[in-house]
Amino acid sequence: SSELTQDPAVSVALGQTVRITCQGDSLRSYYASWYQQKAGQAPVLVIYGKNKRPSGIPDRFSGSGSGNTASLIITGARAEDEADYHCDSRDSSGNHVVFGGGTKLTVL
Amino acid sequence: EVQLVQSGAELKKPGESLRISCKGSGYSFTTYWIGWVRQMPGKGLEWMGIIYPDDSDTRYSPSFQGQVTISADRSITSAYLQWNNLKASDTAIYYCVRQRRQGTVWYFDYWGQGTLVAVSS
Numbered sequence: 001s002s003e004l005t006q007d008p009a010v011s012v013a014l015g016q017t018v019r020i021t022c023q024g025d026s027l028r029s030y031y032a033s034w035y036q037q038k039a040g041q042a043p044v045l046v047i048y049g050k051n052k053r054p055s056g057i058p059d060r061f062s063g064s065g066s067g068n069t070a071s072l073i074i075t076g077a078r079a080e081d082e083a084d085y086h087c088d089s090r091d092s093s094g095n096h097v098v099f100g101g102g103t104k105l106t107v108l
Numbered sequence: 109e110v111q112l113v114q115s116g117a118e119l120k121k122p123g124e125s126l127r128i129s130c131k132g133s134g135y136s137f138t139t140y141w142i143g144w145v146r147q148m149p150g151k152g153l154e155w156m157g158i159i160y161p162d163d164s165d166t167r168y169s170p171s172f173q174g175q176v177t178i179s180a181d182r183s184i185t186s187a188y189l190q191w192n193n194l195k196a197s198d199t200a201i202y203y204c205v206r207q208r209r210q211g212t213v214w215y216f217d218y219w220g221q222g223t224l225v226a227v228s229s
Contacts, residue, residue, distance in 0.1 A: 030212060030213075030214075031212075031213050033214075033215035033216070035153075042203055042219040042220065042221055042222050043153065043203070043216075043219055044219070045215060045216060045217050045219075048208075048213065048215035048217075049210065049213040049215070084152075086152060086153050088153070088155070088215075090214055095167065096155065096167065096169055096170075097169075097207075097214065098155065099145075099154060099155060100152070101152045102152035
């Protein structure tokens, strides 16, 4: 079983804001990273560290964290944001990486 | 431009051996960790393990330790994932990933295109 827990599915109305969460004890010590995976494609990094975005990722994507919960926030969701979103972090030992189960985002 | 280019899809039988590859280019291959991530059909991502090509230091997820072998050949900037006894449950897409480590922050900044491995009798 995964040490990081995500809701299996979340929906958001076009143009609205959505928060996708990732919970786990290791998040009290380590930042989460977030990856977007569109159907049939490889994942793409969208957020890492303390709310950092790689070049080319729109600023409507942001990250936050508190206690054992990390969040990916999409402000003003667009149709093209419909995808699976995966979080990862170092595990409690700090030596390995663990992924959450992924969240399927539907934009209505 | 950083690229991770993986070998093509494979169809194998249970019990067979297999090695898939990932060629890195556009960066200093020996100074970044490179790893493998599994995605079973319709499922999430699973971290399998990682190697540092400069000295071949290798770490495995407890779930995959003893099940696969990760290696690298720095002379041709390639990493490998190997099985000696494939099972039907190994059917999945396998991604190679480059890992950045900035202090305590670890993340996968580049992903290969994925290699589909299908195991069926």
